[in-house]
Amino acid sequence: MNLFRMPEVYFGNEAAGNLGGVLERRGARRIFLATGPHVAKSEGFAMIRDIAAQDGREVAVFSDTTADPSILLVEAMTKAARDFRADCVLGIGGGSPLDAAKIVAVLLEHNVPAASLVGTNLVPPRHIPLVLIPTTAGTASEVTIYSILTDTAAGMKAAVCSPEIIPDAAFLIPALTHSMPASVTAATGIDALCHATEAYTSKRRNPYSDVMALKAVRLISENLLTAQREPHNARAREAMLMASFFAGLSFNNSSTTAVHAFAYPLGGAHHLPHGLANSLMFAAVFRHNTPGHEERMADLAEAFTGVRDPHALIPAVNALRRDLGMPMSLREALVPESDLERMAENVMTVTRLLSVNANPITLPDARRIFREAYDGE
Ligand SMILES: [Fe+2]
DSSP states (O other): OOOOOOOEEEESTTGGGGHHHHHHHTTOOEEEEEOOTTGGGSHHHHHHHHHHTGGGOEEEEEOOOOSSOBHHHHHHHHHHHHHTTOSEEEEEESHHHHHHHHHHHHHTTSOSOGGGGOEESOOOOOOSOEEEEESSSSOOGGGSSEEEEEETTTTEEEEEEOGGGSOSEEEEOGGGGTTOOHHHHHHHHHHHHHHHHHHHHSTTOOHHHHHHHHHHHHHHHHHHHHHHHSTTOHHHHHHHHHHHHHHHHHHHTSOOOHHHHHHHHHHHTTOOOHHHHHHHHHHHHHHHHOTTOHHHHHHHHHHHHSOOOTTSHHHHHHHHHHHTTOOOSTTTTTOOGGGHHHHHHHHTTOHHHHTTSSSOOOHHHHHHHHHHHHHOO
């Protein structure tokens, strides 16, 4: 069992009160603040920026991070950070700005191409302080070893995996997630559910990741729909941010598996939001994974539905997806049928995730799984 370190975590609506002290302690004087254009206009962002700028610290805001950050984007961000002579990177937003900020903190110190970091354990030691603040509840980028970039030329996601990009501190402030639109609440919540369920069935699972996964599954089952329907329900938003955090600790110390692998070409080539891509693949992948793993599936079903039946999980997750108003098939999500074959071939290259999937996946399996996801139920 391998367990990675955790960032310092400050959880709660008052957590931002600790930000100044954390920056001070780490010697941050010139802060590169990365976010997306939508978050940049929010009150929560203004509060964080103002705290960052207290006590004579200088702050440069970069608000042009996009969904699915490309290798070119993180290199442009690094140039901006270098021109500012930043000595600290602070990321606030959804998974994309946080993933980009993680790479900028490395490139600021090491003058290497971003593409050279793609892979496992290829990141040189990072000393520039890195602090992350999520405004969605799902990716858990703020606690993980992962940064998912987009290789635009290949139409695929490119994963940087290294403990060097676990941030030094994470601020989990539920109030910052209240302004998430309904579709983002749904997609990011299902992403967290996939993190937990995949980690729980991964070949790299362990007692620590199991505990975190089951707790996350329970919290998501009890709170995701309420968080979407009542966006200012403080208890549901707090529970979902907690669920995302636990699911993150779970897959960070186990792994995601085939659902995330199959989502790669959907995100890389068709730009489906990450959580939506995962939700579209969940049923077909877990149907493939159930035979031989009935006990694990029963554990997950019990956590999600209260019923200990290995076949209860998939219909219950599908019912939740429907209640959340999500597309139920690749067809409904407007993925062209003519692309299924190319995507099946592409997914076979994601060996990092397929190799730890509960059941082996061959090219004919991949074709069938994409076909099932295309047709839906
Ligand atoms: Fe994910």
